[in-house]
Amino acid sequence: MSNGTLIVGGSQAGLQVAVSLRQLGDTSPIILVGEEDHPPYQRPPLSKEFLAGEAELDSLAFRTPGFYADSGIDLVCGERVSGVSLSTSGPRGSGVAMTASGRELPFNRLALTVGAGARRLPLPGADLGGICYLREYNDAADLRTELSTATNVVVVGGGFIGLEVASAARALGRSVTVVEAAERLMARSVGPVVSEFYRQAHLRRGIDVRLSSAVSGFQGERGRVTGVTLSDGARLPADLVLVGVGVLPRTELAGQLGLVCDQGIVVDAHARTSDPWIVAAGDCTVQPHPITGQGRVRLESVQNAVAQAQVAAATLLGRLDNVISVPWFWSYQGDLRLQIAGLAAGYDTQVVRGDPADEQFSVLYYRHDRLLAVDAVNRPADYMAVRKALGQGASIAPDRATDPDIPLRSLIGGPAPAAPAVHRAEA
Amino acid sequence: MGTLSKVIYIDSAGREYAVDATIGDTVMATAVRNGIPGIVAECGGNCSCATCHVWVREEFAPVVGPPNDMEEDLLDMGVSERRSTSRLSCQIRITEALDGLTVEIPPEQP
DSSP, X not given: OOOOEEEEOOSHHHHHXXXXXXXXXXXXXXXXXXXXXXXXXXXXXXXXXXXXXXXXXXXXXXXXXXXXXXXXXXXXXSOOEEEEEEOSSSSTTOEEEEETTSOEEEESEEEEOOOXXXXXXOOTXXXXXXXXXXXXXXXXXXXXXXXXXXXXXXEEOOSHHHHHHHHHHHHTTOEEEEEOSSSSTTTTTSOHHHHHHHHHHHHHTTEEEEOSOOEEEEEEETTEEEEEEETTSOEEEOSEEEEOOOEEEOOHHHHHTTOOBXXXXXXXXXXXXXXXXXXXXXXXXXXXXXXXXXXXXXXXXXXXXXXXXXXXXXXXXXXXXXXXXXXXXXXXXXXXXXXXXXXXXXXXXXXXXXXXXXXXXXXXXXXXXXXXXXXXXXXXXXXXXXXXXXXXXXXEOHHHHTOTTSOGGGGEEEEOOOOOOOXXXXX | OOOEEEEEEEOTTOOEEEEEEETTSBHHHHHHHTTOTTOOOTTSSSSSSOTTXXXXXXXXXXXXXXXXXXXXXXXXXXXXXXXXXXXXXXXXXXXXXXXXXXXXXXXXXX
16 A cells, blocks of 8 residues: 655645645645644734734644545644654655654655744753744634733734734734834835835834844743843843744754755755755745746745645646746734735836825835835735746836836736846845 | 525636525635635635635625725735725625525636
8 A cells, every 4th residue: 555645844835735635626635734733724804803813723724634535635733743764775765753652654656845943042041931033823722811901912023923912912912012123114025115115104103113133041930931122232122022933944853854944944946855856835945936947046935835836746746837926925914914926126116106194005116127026005906917927927017106106907018028037045 | 404595606717506594604614614606715704815706796896895994905905807896705794684695706816
């Protein structure tokens, strides 16, 4: 009997590999093993609806319990895969995985969808109670409990997670300060115009934002955090701290297998690792730019987890699909709905549509007149138009895009100028 | 567990899937949890991806109602074949009045 496919990581990408294998007609056994106690669930609402009390674990589950049995997917929860070895005598790509509890999981095909873990701050006092991270359900449940009684919330890190939590905390009436080491918010994800807009918009909503501020340590009493010290000596009172300073891709298993890693498991456009018999998908990977095919990017997004997992499943079945998928992202911070399509890295020109003061505007990014990306704030039509244009390999004339009353979809035209080389790798 | 209401999904090959849905859930979430093929719903109901597009059967269209503004923009741009009864299923909440609701799933989602 065949041992089938082993998918390590009960994540959105992991589930999608399993589902896509079945949709592509694979009937061999599938084991999906995850470290968390819960069947795969949606993570994005953890920092939004869940904190607001509008979603619970049950409503976040991707599938009913019956789905897994009906689809012949053997879901194993609460088991961490601690080791994997490949067979030297069996078919190429086959081997056996070992879990921390000693269970052996043999496989003929292996997919790594192990995700990433929250980056920790190795600072004095970082182990105090009331210092939270947010990556998985258990983190969110702890954070929500802490938020219910907190008075002064300090958020370390002005990225998506930090600002979403800051918005949720502020909506609950907490006093909130965001401390960001860089000189602007969400610097890795959006352009400076959008960063500055968000700084002002959050200030208007009563959130204190400190830029270019590094944290040097935490104070506490009786094991609980009471304050955050900044490197300039300032001290912020805090009974709850949320640290959102990015993630580290989980590369331990890939390392054991001798796979090439570079701030993530390196894969090609077909989700193949440096051992072409092993695929990887989602936040744990770095891949060629999904539109230009050049450089190396790490995309932490739902869209990428799904698209890359679909490709990985096809690859496992011996089908090398050539798919161009447009990256997209969203971050809803209270009533500020940010939607991003494309990757702006390397842009030389930007076009601002609408007035940021109205809290409804978008910024289009170009390189050599070729459309690269949009950051849209409360302008979903702009976001969708750019997503569509990029998917078609088309552009949108920058000179007319400045008029917010002309729908962008009416400006989508002709093939874009030839792609210039993108040399920069952007995480 | 809330009260149940029936939703019927018809895929592009004409296959019917009848599912017991909980009142208050969305037509999208019900489809995804039960593994109905063709409703991708990448963004998980945030009106960000337009991959949960359905065509509502004519007789239910008046009860379901028209798309909201944000949804309108996504439908306008995001779907391959927009029809008069196109909706994003993440924006349709199941009510008692929608018992037996029948939606068709387009052959492709963006």
